[in-house]
Amino acid sequence: IADQIKAAGVEPPSRRVSASSAYRLGAALEAIYGLLRIKHEPPMTRFVAAQMATDHYFDISASIDLLGYQPIEVDASGKPIRSPR
Numbered sequence: 001i002a003d004q005i006k007a008a009g010v011e012p013p014s015r016r017v018s019a020s021s022a023y024r025l026g027a028a029l030e031a032i033y034g035l036l037r038i039k040h041e042p043p044m045t046r047f048v049a050a051q052m053a054t055d056h057y058f059d060i061s062a063s064i065d066l067l068g069y070q071p072i073e074v075d076a077s078g079k080p081i082r083s084p085r
Contacts, residue, residue: 007077019053 002012017025026049029042063069073081 003076004078019049022049022053025049 005012022044023046026042026044026046029044030046032038033040033042060069060071064071075081
Protein backbone atom coordinates (compact mmCIF):
# COMPACT_ATOMS: atom_id res chain seq x y z
CA ILE A 1 0.00 0.00 0.00
CA ALA A 2 2.86 2.37 0.78
CA ASP A 3 4.09 2.08 -2.84
CA GLN A 4 0.64 3.00 -4.16
CA ILE A 5 0.44 5.96 -1.79
CA LYS A 6 3.88 7.16 -2.94
CA ALA A 7 2.88 6.71 -6.61
CA ALA A 8 -0.08 9.03 -5.95
CA GLY A 9 2.39 11.68 -4.77
CA VAL A 10 1.42 11.46 -1.10
CA GLU A 11 3.78 10.71 1.75
CA PRO A 12 2.77 7.44 3.49
CA PRO A 13 2.12 7.48 7.24
CA SER A 14 5.23 7.16 9.39
CA ARG A 15 3.51 6.04 12.61
CA ARG A 16 1.43 3.01 13.52
CA VAL A 17 -1.59 2.41 15.74
CA SER A 18 -2.11 -1.00 17.32
CA ALA A 19 -5.21 -2.96 16.38
CA SER A 20 -6.47 -2.91 19.96
CA SER A 21 -6.04 0.88 20.21
CA ALA A 22 -7.87 1.40 16.93
CA TYR A 23 -10.67 -0.92 18.08
CA ARG A 24 -11.03 0.99 21.37
CA LEU A 25 -11.05 4.31 19.49
CA GLY A 26 -13.76 2.95 17.19
CA ALA A 27 -15.86 1.90 20.18
CA ALA A 28 -15.42 5.32 21.80
CA LEU A 29 -16.36 7.18 18.61
CA GLU A 30 -19.41 4.96 18.10
CA ALA A 31 -20.53 5.75 21.67
CA ILE A 32 -19.94 9.50 21.27
CA TYR A 33 -21.78 9.61 17.94
CA GLY A 34 -24.65 7.68 19.49
CA LEU A 35 -24.87 9.93 22.55
CA LEU A 36 -24.76 13.07 20.43
CA ARG A 37 -27.23 11.53 17.95
CA ILE A 38 -24.95 12.23 15.02
CA LYS A 39 -26.60 10.64 12.00
CA HIS A 40 -23.57 9.62 9.93
CA GLU A 41 -21.01 6.95 10.73
CA PRO A 42 -17.85 7.95 12.65
CA PRO A 43 -14.55 7.97 10.74
CA MET A 44 -13.33 4.96 12.75
CA THR A 45 -15.56 2.11 13.90
CA ARG A 46 -14.86 -1.24 15.55
CA PHE A 47 -15.67 -2.90 12.23
CA VAL A 48 -13.20 -0.74 10.28
CA ALA A 49 -10.48 -1.39 12.88
CA ALA A 50 -11.06 -5.15 12.73
CA GLN A 51 -11.03 -5.19 8.91
CA MET A 52 -7.88 -3.10 8.64
CA ALA A 53 -6.09 -5.36 11.15
CA THR A 54 -6.97 -8.56 9.23
CA ASP A 55 -5.24 -9.94 6.15
CA HIS A 56 -7.68 -10.69 3.33
CA TYR A 57 -7.11 -13.23 0.58
CA PHE A 58 -9.51 -14.01 -2.24
CA ASP A 59 -9.52 -17.08 -4.49
CA ILE A 60 -10.49 -16.09 -8.05
CA SER A 61 -9.99 -19.55 -9.57
CA ALA A 62 -13.76 -20.07 -10.07
CA SER A 63 -13.96 -16.78 -12.01
CA ILE A 64 -11.07 -17.90 -14.19
CA ASP A 65 -12.39 -21.44 -14.71
CA LEU A 66 -16.10 -20.70 -15.14
CA LEU A 67 -16.12 -17.25 -16.71
CA GLY A 68 -12.76 -17.12 -18.47
CA TYR A 69 -11.73 -14.08 -16.43
CA GLN A 70 -8.19 -12.89 -17.07
CA PRO A 71 -6.83 -10.64 -14.30
CA ILE A 72 -4.97 -7.50 -15.33
CA GLU A 73 -1.44 -7.37 -13.95
CA VAL A 74 -0.45 -3.99 -12.50
CA ASP A 75 2.77 -2.46 -11.23
CA ALA A 76 3.26 -0.96 -7.76
CA SER A 77 1.59 2.28 -8.84
CA GLY A 78 -1.51 0.44 -10.07
CA LYS A 79 -0.80 0.97 -13.77
CA PRO A 80 -1.48 -2.04 -16.05
CA ILE A 81 1.58 -4.03 -17.10
CA ARG A 82 -0.30 -5.78 -19.90
CA SER A 83 -3.84 -5.83 -21.17
CA PRO A 84 -6.08 -8.90 -20.67
CA ARG A 85 -6.28 -11.42 -23.52
